[in-house]
Amino acid sequence: MLKFNIQKAFNNNAVNDNVLHFEGEIELSGVCTIFGDSGAGKTTLLRCLAGLETCEGQIQFNQQAWLNTNALVNQNKFLLATEKRRIGMVFQEPRLFPHLNVQQNLLLAVAKATTQEHSDNIFTIDKLAQQLGFSELLTYQTTQLSGGQKQRIAIARALLTNPTLLIMDEPLSSLDISSKNLLLPFLKLVSLHIPILYVTHSIHELFYLSKNMLLVNEGKVEAIGEPQKLFLDSELSLRKFAHQGLIVNVQVKTIDLTEGLIEGLVDGQTLFINTVEEPKTKSIQVKINSRDVIIATKPIMDSSLLNCLSVQLVDFMKDDKNSMILTLKIGSQFIYARITSRSFHKLQLEVGSCVYAHVKTMSIIN
Amino acid sequence: MLTAGDYQAIWLTLKLASLTTLLLMIMAPPLAWWLARSQTKIRPLVESLVALPLILPPTVLGFYLLIAFSPEHFLGEWWLSFNDSSLAFSFTGLVIASVIYSLPFVVQPLQSAFVHLDKSYLEVSATLGYGKFERLYKIIFPMLLPSFIIAGALGFAHTIGEFGVVLMIGGNIPGETQVLSILLFDHVESLEYASAHKLSFILLAFSMSVLVVIYGCLQKRQQRVLNA
Numbered sequence: 032m033l034k035f036n037i038q039k040a041f042n043n044n045a046v047n048d049n050v051l052h053f054e055g056e057i058e059l060s061g062v063c064t065i066f067g068d069s070g071a072g073k074t075t076l077l078r079c080l081a082g083l084e085t086c087e088g089q090i091q092f093n094q095q096a097w098l099n100t101n102a103l104v105n106q107n108k109f110l111l112a113t114e115k116r117r118i119g120m121v122f123q124e125p126r127l128f129p130h131l132n133v134q135q136n137l138l139l140a141v142a143k144a145t146t147q148e149h150s151d152n153i154f155t156i157d158k159l160a161q162q163l164g165f166s167e168l169l170t171y172q173t174t175q176l177s178g179g180q181k182q183r184i185a186i187a188r189a190l191l192t193n194p195t196l197l198i199m200d201e202p203l204s205s206l207d208i209s210s211k212n213l214l215l216p217f218l219k220l221v222s223l224h225i226p227i228l229y230v231t232h233s234i235h236e237l238f239y240l241s242k243n244m245l246l247v248n249e250g251k252v253e254a255i256g257e258p259q260k261l262f263l264d265s266e267l268s269l270r271k272f273a274h275q276g277l278i279v280n281v282q283v284k285t286i287d288l289t290e291g292l293i294e295g296l297v298d299g300q301t302l303f304i305n306t307v308e309e310p311k312t313k314s315i316q317v318k319i320n321s322r323d324v325i326i327a328t329k330p331i332m333d334s335s336l337l338n339c340l341s342v343q344l345v346d347f348m349k350d351d352k353n354s355m356i357l358t359l360k361i362g363s364q365f366i367y368a369r370i371t372s373r374s375f376h377k378l379q380l381e382v383g384s385c386v387y388a389h390v391k392t393m394s395i396i397n
Numbered sequence: 398m399l400t401a402g403d404y405q406a407i408w409l410t411l412k413l414a415s416l417t418t419l420l421l422m423i424m425a426p427p428l429a430w431w432l433a434r435s436q437t438k439i440r441p442l443v444e445s446l447v448a449l450p451l452i453l454p455p456t457v458l459g460f461y462l463l464i465a466f467s468p469e470h471f472l473g474e475w476w477l478s479f480n481d482s483s484l485a486f487s488f489t490g491l492v493i494a495s496v497i498y499s500l501p502f503v504v505q506p507l508q509s510a511f512v513h514l515d516k517s518y519l520e521v522s523a524t525l526g527y528g529k530f531e532r533l534y535k536i537i538f539p540m541l542l543p544s545f546i547i548a549g550a551l552g553f554a555h556t557i558g559e560f561g562v563v564l565m566i567g568g569n570i571p572g573e574t575q576v577l578s579i580l581l582f583d584h585v586e587s588l589e590y591a592s593a594h595k596l597s598f599i600l601l602a603f604s605m606s607v608l609v610v611i612y613g614c615l616q617k618r619q620q621r622v623l624n625a
Contacts, residue, residue, distance in 0.1 A: 083520050113523040114532075120524035126517050129625030130540045139536070143526035174625050192525055 037088035051250035059226035067247035082113035119194030125181035152193035179210035276320035298362020323394035324368035433511035459565025510544035543619035
């Protein structure tokens with residue numbers, strides 16, 4: 032459990048002080064993602080929680096107080112230094128020590144962790160090197176490595192500190208697809224052992240990794256909850272992200288690599304997805320963009336469309352002057368469709384209408 | 398070949414330079430760290446004071462130190478309260494003067510390294526569990542080792558070549574204050590050009606070697622680390 036109520040003041044100029052106020056309580060298991068717009072205060076919140084930024088208020092992690100500046104007059108104010116919080120941290124840039132080689136960088140973390148009370152780390156240099164594929168690089172100078180290689184080593188270094196909480200600030204944002212494909216499943220695996228607090232901009236990383244999310248907007252915690260639920264809440268600032276498209280869970284039924292197609296099931300209905308490789312798991316997540324959904328009152332026949340889903344219209348709202356956003360229910364899941372106001376009126380749609388949502392296979396993001 | 402007097406002067410000079418460098422390597426790092434990080438209004442004043450020996454004629458510094466060392470003034474009086482002889486014209490006086498005179502040569506390379514040191518390395522060290530001082534000596538010091546060597550070498554070499562200040566406060570006492578540069582001056586005054594040549598060459602070769610090592614190797618290595 033991570034509980035916090037903190038204020039952080041930025042003295043931008045003498046007249047206008049900018050004060051961020053974050054309050055929340057998160058049950059830490061698996062990955063909890065901190066999500067929000069650029070400049071919303073995600074990184075500031077993360078840095079305050081790590082103790083890298085001075086702030087006022089209270090932070091409590093499990094039974095341990097990390098910060099308490101609101102203490103009564105006769106009590107001492109309390110601040111637990113970063114190095115005593117037993118956190119592992121991965122920054123946007125790898126920040127490996129440039130005067131040391133890869134192994135020496137990792138040994139610095141191990142050396143400190145083994146002097147601590149709890150030295151039973153499940154991660155070792157050899158295991159991590161094997162899992163993250165850097166066994167060959169141990170003797171390399173860090174300046175000889177690529178960005179992806181450096182970040183893998185930075186993640187290993189953070190895990191070797193034997194942390195009770197792993198804090199990650201957009202760790203994959205500057206990496207290529209192959210590095211992301213290696214690291215995302217790895218982080219999911221790590222989160223079974225160590226809770227992760229994860230800042231990201233990416234909706235894919237959010238839905239892939241996290242059970243829980245913390246939505247930050249304009250220097251405040253706007254909401255905490257399951258991503259699937261928060262993305263459907265039209266009252267939240269997430270609306271603008273959500274309206275671009277939603278993530279849907281698909282059970283893989285068959286894979287045809289010659290045609291490059293996955294036949295999957297979304298709550299019992301068939302969905303064809305384009306693929307170039309066999310999926311690693313039986314359950315995959317795909318994104319259906321709202322503008323790629325065609326609504327019809329009858330299934331469209333004799334066309335190139337492969338995907339026709341029977342859906343129910345549960346909500347609609349005007350997005351701007353000319354378009355409507357429809358919330359469509361497929362069993363227990365939802366997708367958004369963005370159509371013109373003219374189409375909306377032509378089809379005489381209303382809440383409760385049962386319609387057919389058609390999605391081009393090639394436009395589904397796997 | 399060199400005379401016994403020459404060897405005595407070389408030994409004294411090395412002793413003075415080593416002791417001065419040792420004291421400077423203790424004093425300069427915290428001062429340089431403060432100068433690199435502090436935002437207080439008195440920082441420029443302190444920075445100017447430290448840098449003063451770079452442009453002030455050594456004789457001016459020597460003159461003021463001579464006055465400060467005299468028994469009529471606080472420092473000299475305090476010294477005499479537990480010593481028999483005055484600070485002026487003594488080896489200890491030379492060490493104090495050398496520390497002040499060579500201070501900017503040690504502080505400035507360190508200050509520059511600390512300014513260019515990415516603060517994020519300190520943050521990473523903290524998240525790895527290293528405390529405030531531990532992260533400095535276990536991680537930052539090894540990272541900036543070339544700068545520390547450069548600072549020490551410059552302080553040492555600059556003390557070896559010291560002349561004006563020594564002349565003002567040390568005089569020319571063999572075995573006590575007669576350093577290489579003073580002995581060289583002595584040789585020239587006595588028209589002993591052969592001896593002067595030898596000492597000059599030693600000083601020239603030493604200074605050149607120090608600078609070649611600094612510019613040819615250490616500085617590049619430090620730049621590589623700081624720009625990584």
